Amino acid sequence: xxxxxPGRVTEINGDRASVDFNGNMVTVNTGLVEPKVGQYVLxxxxxxxxxxxxxxxxxxxxxxxxxxxxxxxx
Numbered sequence: 001x002x003x004x005x006p007g008r009v010t011e012i013n014g015d016r017a018s019v020d021f022n023g024n025m026v027t028v029n030t031g032l033v034e035p036k037v038g039q040y041v042l043x044x045x046x047x048x049x050x051x052x053x054x055x056x057x058x059x060x061x062x063x064x065x066x067x068x069x070x071x072x073x074x
Contacts (some may be wrong), residue, residue: 004044005064006057009035022061053074 007019007026015031020043029047041048042059 002045004042004049005049006040006042006052006056006060009037009039009041012037017048020050
């Protein structure tokens with residue numbers, strides 16, 4: 001199963017962007033969307049597929065953190 005994960009755009013270079021995923025910097029393709037530095041994008045398989053509002057992105061990030069925490073309990 002593949003999932004899409006939100007991250008914050010830190011730099012844009014043509015149709016590529018550096019995206020911060022909780023401290024992990026990844027270069028992603030932005031050919032499908034037009035993000036600006038500071039915005040959040042939803043990334044799937046190395047491609048930004050949606051520009052997101054910060055609060056929506058943070059909600060998803062928090063959910064993944066909760067899952068990680070629960071996984072650590074087991």
